[in-house]
Amino acid sequence: MSVKTIEWIEGKIKIIDQTKLPGELKYIYCKDVRDLREAISSLRIRGAPALGIAGALGVILEMQKSSARNYPDFKREMEKVSNYLGSSRPTAVNLFWSLKRMSECAERNRDKSIEEIKEVLKKEALQIMEEDKWCNRQIGKEGASLIEDKDSILTHCNAGALATADYGTALGIIYKAKEEGKRIKVYVDETRPLLQGARLTSWELLQEGIDVTLICDNMAGELMQKGVIDKVLVGADRVAANGDVANKIGTYTLAVLAKENKIPFYVACPLSTVDLSISNGREIPIEERSPKEITEGLGKRIAPSGVKVYNPAFDITPARYITGIITERGICRPPYEKSLKNLKK
Amino acid sequence: MSVKTIEWIEGKIKIIDQTKLPGELKYIYCKDVRDLREAISSLRIRGAPALGIAGALGVILEMQKSSARNYPDFKREMEKVSNYLGSSRPTAVNLFWSLKRMSECAERNRDKSIEEIKEVLKKEALQIMEEDKWCNRQIGKEGASLIEDKDSILTHCNAGALATADYGTALGIIYKAKEEGKRIKVYVDETRPLLQGARLTSWELLQEGIDVTLICDNMAGELMQKGVIDKVLVGADRVAANGDVANKIGTYTLAVLAKENKIPFYVACPLSTVDLSISNGREIPIEERSPKEITEGLGKRIAPSGVKVYNPAFDITPARYITGIITERGICRPPYEKSLKNLKK
Numbered sequence: 062m063s064v065k066t067i068e069w070i071e072g073k074i075k076i077i078d079q080t081k082l083p084g085e086l087k088y089i090y091c092k093d094v095r096d097l098r099e100a101i102s103s104l105r106i107r108g109a110p111a112l113g114i115a116g117a118l119g120v121i122l123e124m125q126k127s128s129a130r131n132y133p134d135f136k137r138e139m140e141k142v143s144n145y146l147g148s149s150r151p152t153a154v155n156l157f158w159s160l161k162r163m164s165e166c167a168e169r170n171r172d173k174s175i176e177e178i179k180e181v182l183k184k185e186a187l188q189i190m191e192e193d194k195w196c197n198r199q200i201g202k203e204g205a206s207l208i209e210d211k212d213s214i215l216t217h218c219n220a221g222a223l224a225t226a227d228y229g230t231a232l233g234i235i236y237k238a239k240e241e242g243k244r245i246k247v248y249v250d251e252t253r254p255l256l257q258g259a260r261l262t263s264w265e266l267l268q269e270g271i272d273v274t275l276i277c278d279n280m281a282g283e284l285m286q287k288g289v290i291d292k293v294l295v296g297a298d299r300v301a302a303n304g305d306v307a308n309k310i311g312t313y314t315l316a317v318l319a320k321e322n323k324i325p326f327y328v329a330c331p332l333s334t335v336d337l338s339i340s341n342g343r344e345i346p347i348e349e350r351s352p353k354e355i356t357e358g359l360g361k362r363i364a365p366s367g368v369k370v371y372n373p374a375f376d377i378t379p380a381r382y383i384t385g386i387i388t389e390r391g392i393c394r395p396p397y398e399k400s401l402k403n404l405k406k
Numbered sequence: 407m408s409v410k411t412i413e414w415i416e417g418k419i420k421i422i423d424q425t426k427l428p429g430e431l432k433y434i435y436c437k438d439v440r441d442l443r444e445a446i447s448s449l450r451i452r453g454a455p456a457l458g459i460a461g462a463l464g465v466i467l468e469m470q471k472s473s474a475r476n477y478p479d480f481k482r483e484m485e486k487v488s489n490y491l492g493s494s495r496p497t498a499v500n501l502f503w504s505l506k507r508m509s510e511c512a513e514r515n516r517d518k519s520i521e522e523i524k525e526v527l528k529k530e531a532l533q534i535m536e537e538d539k540w541c542n543r544q545i546g547k548e549g550a551s552l553i554e555d556k557d558s559i560l561t562h563c564n565a566g567a568l569a570t571a572d573y574g575t576a577l578g579i580i581y582k583a584k585e586e587g588k589r590i591k592v593y594v595d596e597t598r599p600l601l602q603g604a605r606l607t608s609w610e611l612l613q614e615g616i617d618v619t620l621i622c623d624n625m626a627g628e629l630m631q632k633g634v635i636d637k638v639l640v641g642a643d644r645v646a647a648n649g650d651v652a653n654k655i656g657t658y659t660l661a662v663l664a665k666e667n668k669i670p671f672y673v674a675c676p677l678s679t680v681d682l683s684i685s686n687g688r689e690i691p692i693e694e695r696s697p698k699e700i701t702e703g704l705g706k707r708i709a710p711s712g713v714k715v716y717n718p719a720f721d722i723t724p725a726r727y728i729t730g731i732i733t734e735r736g737i738c739r740p741p742y743e744k745s746l747k748n749l750k751k
Contacts, residue, residue, distance in 0.1 A: 083710040248716070251700065251708070253598060253622035259701070259709040267710055274714040277598035277700055279623040279656025283721040286658060311624025313631060314663060321662045355596065355622055356604070360705030363596070364604040365428040365612055369619040371593070376628040 064222040064265060067114050074118045078105045079223060083264040094123045094142055101149040108224020109298045109334050110193050113155030117186035119146045120163045125179055132171045151346040152307055152375045153298040154336045159189055190226045196331040197227035199389035204234030204329055205241055212291040213246040215281055218309035219261040220296025230329040231294045247271055250278045254354040278311050285322040293319045297330040304380030304397025305342025310373055316382035325384040332388050335401050342377035350374050409567040409610060412459050419463045423450045424568060428609040439468045439487055446494040453569020454643045454679050455538050458500030462531035464491045465508045470524055477516045496691040497652055497720045498643040499681045504534055535571050541676040542572035544734035549579030549674055550586055557636040558591040560626055563654035564606040565641025575674040576639045592616055595623045599699040623656050630667040638664045642675040649725030649742025650687025655718055661727035670729040677733050680746050687722035695719050
């Protein structure tokens with residue numbers, strides 16, 4: 062996988078500006094948390110696992126420069142940075158998870174010198190990135206066991222290399238299955254309004270030589286009805302303790318269509334996406350984004366001025382629609398209250 | 407309703423160029439069948455009932471100029487015109503219905519002089535247009551009886567004034583319900599790839615002062631799941647004898663979502679859209695359109711070059727998902743084999 066979505070390079074965060082894809086593969090450097098927060102808010106970097114990494118790197122990006130002389134001052138600064146980054150996007154839990162992990166790491170090392178704390182924090186952030194790579198590979202292995210030769214797989218949005226530090230979650234499974242010699246055909250929803258499927262997923266699948274066909278979101282049902290789709294495979298932004306899944310808007314619709322057409326529906330994500338502190342999907346905060354993403358996001362205005370717009374970025378897929386949740390420690394099956402808790406231990 | 411989608415003006419067909427909406431309300435004149443066929447193929451005019459009218463007017467547009475001296479020659483010319491127009495778009499049956507009706511009208515009058523035949527054909531075409539207006543009003547009345555005060559109605563694509571000669575089928579019901587003093591909230595899918603919902607439906611609803619909210623196609627499920635939608639109301643391009651409905655791609659998905667969320671799902675169309683010669687939806691020809699509508703249709707290229715694309719313009723909603731089919735002669739209920747046949751008699 063040649064795509065490097067996020068890297069730590071000499072005190073800067075290097076990311077692909079995903080808003081420029083597929084027209085241009087442009088890298089940008091975030092030199093402070095303001096740059097990074099802007100990049101997150103405007104989806105230059107997106108995808109739950111990548112946001113987790115971005116959060117951790119964002120903390121060290123800023124805290125390396127801290128001139129605090131004592132731990133309480135350092136901690137206060139760090140909390141400010143955390144809150145600032147955490148206020149960028151509310152739904153994907155990985156961002157909060159990694160910020161919390163960084164905070165706990167500092168706390169564990171509070172008796173060290175500030176310079177030493179900076180050093181362990183840097184190690185922790187890079188460790189989070191390394192773990193994500195490992196998770197991708199493990200999820201790939203676990204998930205590929207479910208894929209059969211000649212499967213046609215439907216996916217939505219982007220849960221691939223561009224959403225992680227390695228080859229992705231849902232798409233990682235496809236890459237792994239291909240490595241194993243399985244011939245896979247992928248259908249990808251364009252994923253309105255921001256077209257992550259059209260712009261990102263089809264781009265990275267083509268890079269890797271995967272047979273990919275682009276459709277509009279409203280065409281997935283027709284394909285399922287015709288018996289073309291063998292499996293649906295998506296990522297997740299947050300999984301509640303009961304197995305309800307928040308993921309890109311449109312995921313719930315695919316799950317209902319899959320159920321109606323008796324097609325297995327799988328979610329792939331690292332356990333850092335599972336939020337046991339939230340009992341069910343109704344408690345997951347759903348980000349609403351600007352109407353302009355729908356009315357003007359594609360280069361020209363496509364709706365009359367004055368029209369009201371509703372633009373939720375995610376929806377909740379109730380656990381009962383989900384055949385399995387594929388994690389780095391194995392595949393969870395219903396009842397998810399038990400299976401998720403067991404793996405998170 | 408101030409919108410005049412199609413008119414017969416001094417030997418020309420005047421239409422709104424719907425590809426220019428909502429930015430510009432531009433009228434164009436089709437002076438021959440080539441102009442008209444191009445306008446149909448590129449969706450400057452669209453919507454099953456409007457296509458029926460366009461077909462009939464297209465026949466007189468050309469046959470008024472015929473220099474045939476006898477009926478066989480006249481009939482041959484007319485068949486050529488019919489076939490040419492009929493080859494523009496395969497799914498909406500109204501086009502074939504009106505062309506057949508024109509042909510039968512000529513046949514009934516074959517013993518008249520060519521000039522007289524031209525005259526009766528012109529009357530027939532204008533009659534088809536008048537009947538569509540009447541159908542709209544009747545469908546409006548029938549359908550409005552189903553609508554309650556404060557209903558939130560989801561619609562897809564455009565089944566309004568821009569798809570007919572009057573105020574529409576599905577949207578006609580909404581206009582009529584509003585006339586009756588009912589407060590209606592409409593949610594409209596943008597309807598990818600050509601955005602008839604965003605460009606046309608939201609435009610005409612705003613013109614008529616209807617409370618309308620635009621969403622992406624993949625957001626309808628989320629609204630239904632949250633209990634926001636009271637009814638789904640769509641048009642149709644062809645209805646088979648068993649009640650299966652061909653309509654704009656995405657309609658099947660809405661029907662499945664409506665069933666899952668126990669929301670009534672209604673189809674509104676004139677009986678000219680019902681094709682008793684076709685027993686079920688699998689026999690309805692589905693138009694596939696250019697990949698460019700998806701990859702380049704919005705002003706800028708949104709997918710990598712080389713990606714495969716699947717672009718069906720319609721899908722089939724099986725009759726079992728449909729609560730009722732609202733026609734000018736009443737509301738059909740299941741079993742549709744019987745109820746449709748009864749009304750078509």
